[in-house]
Amino acid sequence: MDSQWKIFEVFHQSARGEPxxxxxxxxxxxxxxxxxxxxxxxxxxxACVNIWVVAASAIVATSYDDADMFEHATDKxxxxxxxxxxxxxxxxxxxxxxx
Amino acid sequence: MATTxxxxxxxxxxxxxxxxxxYRLGDDCLIIGxxxxxxxxxxxxxxxxxxxxxxxxxxxGHAQALYSLLHTLGEPEPxxxxxxxxxxxxxxxxxxxxxxxxEAGSGASEDLRxxxxxxxxxxxxxxxxxxxxxxxxxxxxxxxxAALSESSFxxxxxxxxxxxxxxxxxxxxxxxxIERLGRADADARQRVQAxxxxxxxxxxxxFEPTTHDAGLARAGxxxxxxxxxxxxxxxxxxxxxxxxFTWPRDxxxxxxxxxxxxxxxxxRLLASxxxxxxxxxxxxx
Numbered sequence: 231m232d233s234q235w236k237i238f239e240v241f242h243q244s245a246r247g248e249p250x251x252x253x254x255x256x257x258x259x260x261x262x263x264x265x266x267x268x269x270x271x272x273x274x275x276x277a278c279v280n281i282w283v284v285a286a287s288a289i290v291a292t293s294y295d296d297a298d299m300f301e302h303a304t305d306k307x308x309x310x311x312x313x314x315x316x317x318x319x320x321x322x323x324x325x326x327x328x329x
Numbered sequence: 330m331a332t333t334x335x336x337x338x339x340x341x342x343x344x345x346x347x348x349x350x351x352y353r354l355g356d357d358c359l360i361i362g363x364x365x366x367x368x369x370x371x372x373x374x375x376x377x378x379x380x381x382x383x384x385x386x387x388x389x390g391h392a393q394a395l396y397s398l399l400h401t402l403g404e405p406e407p408x409x410x411x412x413x414x415x416x417x418x419x420x421x422x423x424x425x426x427x428x429x430x431x432e433a434g435s436g437a438s439e440d441l442r443x444x445x446x447x448x449x450x451x452x453x454x455x456x457x458x459x460x461x462x463x464x465x466x467x468x469x470x471x472x473x474x475a476a477l478s479e480s481s482f483x484x485x486x487x488x489x490x491x492x493x494x495x496x497x498x499x500x501x502x503x504x505x506x507i508e509r510l511g512r513a514d515a516d517a518r519q520r521v522q523a524x525x526x527x528x529x530x531x532x533x534x535x536f537e538p539t540t541h542d543a544g545l546a547r548a549g550x551x552x553x554x555x556x557x558x559x560x561x562x563x564x565x566x567x568x569x570x571x572x573x574f575t576w577p578r579d580x581x582x583x584x585x586x587x588x589x590x591x592x593x594x595x596x597r598l599l600a601s602x603x604x605x606x607x608x609x610x611x612x613x614x
Contacts, residue, residue, distance in 0.1 A: 235374075256376050259509065266505050269498060270380035 238264035239289065240272050241282040250282050261285070336402070340481040342548035346541035347482055348402055349420065350551065353587060354473070355395030356421035357535070359411055360595070361466055362388030363602050364425065365459060373456050380502060384463070387495045394488055401484070412606035416596045422586040424531040425466065426595040429458035461524040464503030465532045468568075469561050471496050476557065481549035504568060511572030518573075525569065525576055533558065533582035 235257040241250035253272045258264035264283040273281055292299075336347035365385035372378025396407035404410065474496055477489035510521045536558035546553045569576055585591065 257374065258376070263505055263509060266502055267376040267380055270383045271376055274383055 235259050236264075237286040238268070238283040239286050240264075240268040241284070242272050242276075242278055243280040243282075244277045246279055250280070255286065256283070258283075336482050336550070339483065340548040340550050342482070342541075342544050342550050344402065346544050346548075347485075347550060348399065348404065349539065349541050350545060351395050351399050351402070351485065352404075352420040353422075353539075355392045355399065355410070356419045357425050357466075357470075358388045358395065359392035360419070360421045360598065361425040361462070362386070362392060363598060364427075364429070365463060368456065368459060381459075381463070384499055384502065387499070391492055391495075394492075398484055398488065408606070412603045413610060414599075416591050416599055417589045419591065419595060419599075420587055420589065421591075421595075422531075422535045422537060423583050423592060423595075424462065424528070424534050424586075426586075426591060426598055427458075427462070427528070427531060428594050428597075429455055429462070455520065455524070457520040457524040458528065460503075460506060461521060462528055462532070463499070464507055465528065465565060466535070467496060467499035467503045468565050469532075469535050469557070471500050472557055472560050472564065473551070476552050479549075480551055485550070507568055507572045507574070511574060522574055525574055529577045530580040531583040533580060534584045534586060536561065537582065537584040537587045539587050 236259065237255050238258055238261065239255050240253050242253040243250045256264050256267045256271055258267055261283055265281060268281050268283050272278070336342055336344050340347070362385045365381055365388065368378065369382040369385070370378065372381055392411070393407055396404075396410045399410065400406055405413075471493075474489045474493050477485055478493065480486040480489065507521075510517050536554040538554050542553040542555070545551050546556070551557075566576060
């Protein structure tokens with residue numbers, strides 16, 4: 231039997247409706263234990279209303295060797311929402327507030 | 330200093346009875362919190378080390394809040410209560426002060442981290458004793474807080490309602506471990522089983538009766554120790570049976586702590602815990 235515990239990736243939600251954000255991982259034998267341990271590793275320093283744990287083995291990911299497939303060979307900035315006038319104005323207003 | 334309605338006016342129980350109760354609750358939390366904190370940096374795995382240390386902080390927080398309540402009832406300041414009292418002045422049960430090293434109570438655990446015998450203690454020390462004690466204590470504390478949430482002494486009721494979220498995690502932690510260790514290999518099962526049998530008599534001492542029990546129950550401050558003990562035994566033995574563990578059927582409770590009669594382990598703990606404060610009492614850090 232494998233003596234090592236599994237790795238669970240931990241996702242933290244700071245308020246209802248906010249997205250769950252990946253914050254790290256824990257070692258645990260199963261999901262419930264992973265939740266129990268994740269609560270103190272990642273839920274004790276900042277506001278938290280919900281935690282997800284996902285077995286790392288359940289995650290299907292792209293390879294960094296294939297990172298070039300995300301690169302654009304031609305200009306496709308028209309795909310970026312920042313191109314729109316309204317977004318620009320909203321961004322400016324936001325920046326002004328921050329100052 | 331906040332003014333608090335005196336327990337006598339509020340509940341009909343004597344101030345002395347309520348003060349004794351709050352000492353018992355606060356001292357239990359401080360001493361088990363300190364004992365659990367002795368594992369900080371030495372826990373069996375990183376994640377559990379952090380979880381266990383974090384619960385120790387919760388417990389010390391509960392002790393501090395309860396000591397602050399005592400201060401509003403005319404007792405000395407929280408720091409004085411924690412750092413300047415002698416063992417005989419503490420009202421904690423003997424269970425919370427036990428040393429989890431070697432044969433229970435025989436190891437010298439004074440300031441484990443700086444102890445020259447650290448390696449020896451670590452080899453002899455048994456985390457199963459601390460883990461099982463924490464499980465048994467958390468179940469008792471959860472039962473007490475559920476009852477105290479309805480207490481006729483409102484300052485205590487309010488505090489109990491505030492603590493319950495943290496303790497929900499403490500019982501979750503203990504129950505998950507008990508259930509998982511019940512399915513673990515023979516070595517783990519045997520250690521847990523031995524810890525349950527070794528700790529059980531002292532665990533029953535958490536509910537050592539006091540002369541105030543009847544008065545406090547009559548005034549609606551809290552249920553009697555006997556009643557809390559019955560509830561605790563029902564809950565805990567149910568969880569243990571489900572996990573496939575046994576417990577002593579005719580254990581004699583280890584008592585004395587509520588009257589200030591402690592074993593030498595509490596004096597050793599206090600010598601370590603109070604050492605720095607006593608170098609310069611009242612100093613600002």
